[in-house]
Amino acid sequence: MLLNETKIGVIGLGYVGLPLAVEFAKKFPVVGFDINKARIDELSKGHDATLEVEDENLLSVLYKRNGTQKLGLLLSDALMDLNDCNVFIVTVPTPVDKNNRPDLTPLIKASETVGKVIQKGGIVIYESTVYPGCTEEDCIPVVEKVSGFRFQVDFYAGYSPERINPGDKEHTFTTIHKITSGSTPEVAEFVDQLYQTVVKAGTFKATSIKVAEMAKVIENSQRDINIAFVNEIAHICNHFGIDSSDVLSAAGTKWNFLKFKPGLVGGHCIGVDPYYLAQKAQEAGYHPEIILAGRRMNDTMGEWIAGQIVKLMIRKDIPVNNSKVLVLGITFKENCPDIRNSKVIDVIRELKSFGCNVDIYDPWANPAEVKHEYGLDLIIPNSSFLIPNYNAVVLAVAHDEFRNFDRSSINLKSVIFDIKGLWPIESVDGRV
Numbered sequence: 001m002l003l004n005e006t007k008i009g010v011i012g013l014g015y016v017g018l019p020l021a022v023e024f025a026k027k028f029p030v031v032g033f034d035i036n037k038a039r040i041d042e043l044s045k046g047h048d049a050t051l052e053v054e055d056e057n058l059l060s061v062l063y064k065r066n067g068t069q070k071l072g073l074l075l076s077d078a079l080m081d082l083n084d085c086n087v088f089i090v091t092v093p094t095p096v097d098k099n100n101r102p103d104l105t106p107l108i109k110a111s112e113t114v115g116k117v118i119q120k121g122g123i124v125i126y127e128s129t130v131y132p133g134c135t136e137e138d139c140i141p142v143v144e145k146v147s148g149f150r151f152q153v154d155f156y157a158g159y160s161p162e163r164i165n166p167g168d169k170e171h172t173f174t175t176i177h178k179i180t181s182g183s184t185p186e187v188a189e190f191v192d193q194l195y196q197t198v199v200k201a202g203t204f205k206a207t208s209i210k211v212a213e214m215a216k217v218i219e220n221s222q223r224d225i226n227i228a229f230v231n232e233i234a235h236i237c238n239h240f241g242i243d244s245s246d247v248l249s250a251a252g253t254k255w256n257f258l259k260f261k262p263g264l265v266g267g268h269c270i271g272v273d274p275y276y277l278a279q280k281a282q283e284a285g286y287h288p289e290i291i292l293a294g295r296r297m298n299d300t301m302g303e304w305i306a307g308q309i310v311k312l313m314i315r316k317d318i319p320v321n322n323s324k325v326l327v328l329g330i331t332f333k334e335n336c337p338d339i340r341n342s343k344v345i346d347v348i349r350e351l352k353s354f355g356c357n358v359d360i361y362d363p364w365a366n367p368a369e370v371k372h373e374y375g376l377d378l379i380i381p382n383s384s385f386l387i388p389n390y391n392a393v394v395l396a397v398a399h400d401e402f403r404n405f406d407r408s409s410i411n412l413k414s415v416i417f418d419i420k421g422l423w424p425i426e427s428v429d430g431r432v
Contacts (some may be wrong), residue, residue: 001086001121001190003197009033009085009117009144011110013043013075015268015338016127016162017091019052019173023198025061025073031082032075033113051337052166060074082117087194088124090114090139091162095341100275100295102131104138111139115146115198117294118155123182125191126159129273131280132214135159136183136427151183158182158191159209166267167336178203181212213402219293220273228294231301234262238308244432245421262420262432264396266303266332266343267297269401302346305419305432308352309347309392312415312429318391321355326390329397330362330370334420337364343373344396347419359390363401369372390414398422 006028010021013034021032034040042049046059063072074081082088092106109129114124124143126135140151149155163176178199182188192205206212230248237244244262252259265271274291281288313320332342348358359379360370367378391414395402398420405423410416416423418431423430 001123003190006087006194007031007069007085008178009082009088009114011088011090011113012092012106013039014091014093015050015052015166016164017089018043018048018050018058019164020059020089020091020162021073022053022061023174025063025071027071029063029069029071030073031085033077033082034075035077035078035152037077040075044075049337050165050166065210071328079113079116079216082113083330085117086119086122088114088118088122090124091126091127093340094128094130094272094273094276095268096275100280102276104130104134107134107139108142110407111142112146115143118143118147118149120149120154122155123158123190124155124243125160127160127162129161129216129220129260129276130213131217131276132210133280134213134276135209156183156187158187158210159212160191160195161212163219165386166338167333170308174198174200179203179206179212179215180204181206181209183209185427203206213409214218214274214277217277220270221277221294222273223260223295224265224270224298225290226258227265228297230260230262231265231297231432235304243425245425246270261421262301263421264301264343264346266341267338268332268340271298271341271343299343301432302343304352305417306350306354309351309394309415309417310356312393312417312418316413316429318413318415323356323391324350324389325356325358325392325394327358327360327394328362329349329364329399330360330374330376331365331397331399334398335364335400337366339365339373345376347396348376356392362397362399364397392417395420395422 008024008028008030010017010032013032021030024030046055048058061073063069063074090110092110095103097103140157144151160180165171178195180192180195180203182191188205192203197202211378234244237247249288250255276293278288278291310320327348328343330344331339351358361379370378393416416428418428420432
């Protein structure tokens, strides 16, 4: 296949798929496909609720149905619009279930979609984070079954893991080095050349699809383990009665000390991807010790933090049962509307288990999404919104809106707990 004959179908228009589709649409005809009609309607009006793509950038590539598509992005929830595509890029999420086992349902359904429309000679490229072997052992057989075609004879595959960092306007799709791979040397070269047309930072062609899959899943596993280490340091410092941030600042003066901060580890990557690697490793007969130990530490931080808040309330003679607690932020990271796998919910649920009445305020989160995902209502501040009314205030997410903090506006008897280390230490009662 020649690059100038390429027409791309992007399956899934979320945080990963939309930025990718927009950039490729500046070079190729692209069909952006998503089963969520509301999402298609929203994007068709030139607005991205995830805020990953600016409205002006999105509007500049939108294609209207008025002739043969040469360039631009055609948005659709209709399968037939993918019929003319010869390259498919799958960017659906890869979550875990309630038992932290990989849930491949979105990936399998996306593979079924590709199988219905792929033609002979077509290439399907997966970007979703998976364990080594998932592309060729789990996804491709689905495409084969639905299409009736033979892999490596009638169609081919590639894997180029996403490296999107939601809310980050510096490290974007085009400025992050991209790993590529393919099911044959020729396909690997084509996939690499394809991404080179839009990724300014350059590409790295892995030796196989499995190598690319493994490289991606260990990126986030490594970060997870490093955060787990400083979370354990926070536990130990708490027992010693010293501030962990002071300790880490001092240790950070050494040139090769890795600077990580303790706290909650959520989101759709770091808090999820290690489970994919661990599951596959266990199936292969190896029990990963460090990876799972890191996950256990990070998954229990919400409960531990809530416990620290309750202890501070007790020390201030604040009755915990029926107390009023204000939690600032519920998204999984600062200045980003993404609420997926937010570990702030662990803090909230644990505080409620102690009998606390918890209010949540987050100027970035969509109230309807929070209600659907967690069954919680966000408060909307008005003239009667008074922070002094709360027995405890918890800074859970470091949104810019929360940076300016005046301790004098809060009852001195209240507990102020800063999970993110955003506020001056002299103005808070506790932090991680």
